[in-house]
Amino acid sequence: MPNVTVLPxxxxxxxxxxxxxxxxxxxxxxxFYSDRIIRLLVEEGLNQLPVEKSVISxxxxxxxxxxxxxxxxxxxxxxxxxxxxxxxxxxxCRSVRIGKILIQRDEETALPKLxxxxxxxxISERYVFLLDPMLxxxxxxxxxxxxxxxxGVKSNRIFFLNLLAAPExxxxxxxxxxxxxxxxxxxxxxLDEDKYIVPGLGDFGDRYYGI
Ligand code: PRP
Ligand code: URA
Numbered sequence: 561m562p563n564v565t566v567l568p569x570x571x572x573x574x575x576x577x578x579x580x581x582x583x584x585x586x587x588x589x590x591x592f593y594s595d596r597i598i599r600l601l602v603e604e605g606l607n608q609l610p611v612e613k614s615v616i617s618x619x620x621x622x623x624x625x626x627x628x629x630x631x632x633x634x635x636x637x638x639x640x641x642x643x644x645x646x647x648x649x650x651x652x653c654r655s656v657r658i659g660k661i662l663i664q665r666d667e668e669t670a671l672p673k674l675x676x677x678x679x680x681x682x683i684s685e686r687y688v689f690l691l692d693p694m695l696x697x698x699x700x701x702x703x704x705x706x707x708x709x710x711x712g713v714k715s716n717r718i719f720f721l722n723l724l725a726a727p728e729x730x731x732x733x734x735x736x737x738x739x740x741x742x743x744x745x746x747x748x749x750x751l752d753e754d755k756y757i758v759p760g761l762g763d764f765g766d767r768y769y770g771i
Contacts, residue, residue: 565604583762644769659679730744
């Protein structure tokens with residue numbers, strides 16, 4: 561699938577998912593091991609940013625031909641669950657700017673509603689890491705992308721980082737926004753009748769925040 565990166569399914573990653581998928585896992589472990597996966601997603605996002613050649617002067621005047629990042633980034637979290645991914649981004653990118661978009665799925669219809677947005681003024685010049693752990697129907701993420709595009713962000717500069725995706729959501733998202741990059745920790749089997757990911761891990765926000 562073009563523009564979709566699935567993290568390598570290493571034994572380590574499968575082990576981390578086995579903990580957070582387990583319905584008996586307590587909140588402390590759920591948070592700790594989700595954070596571990598979030599860190600891997602952020603690292604993969606950073607791997608995909610373009611760089612330019614940079615010649616470094618090392619000790620004794622030796623030269624090293626290295627690389628430095630091109631352009632500026634920011635994070636945008638889809639509140640509430642997406643906020644859980646902000647710290648992982650901050651851990652890697654000191655003083656990164658973070659915007660917020662409040663979107664909630666209606667519990668009856670599973671359709672997203674947009675309530676609020678607060679984004680960096682110069683977001684149109686930045687690479688954007690869009691943060692939300694779950695890509696189920698794709699409705700929330702697509703609504704967030706629409707907000708970003710209206711603010712002038714280029715679609716190929718958006719990297720949507722999520723822990724778990726459903727095939728239905730990936731398909732809908734890609735059909736609408738083929739140039740937006742998706743980086744996911746795994747693609748599950750399907751959605752259930754309530755539009756929850758199967759096998760999934762339940763309601764991420766409730767489990768992470770303990771509500
Ligand atoms: C969850 C999740 C996504 C959305 C995914 O949020 O964090 O934002 O559902 O579903 P979709 O792909 O079908 O739109 P929810 O609206 O439950 O709110 P929360 O962040 O407060 O948990
Ligand atoms: N939101 C979640 O938290 N989990 C799902 O499976 C679907 C939407």
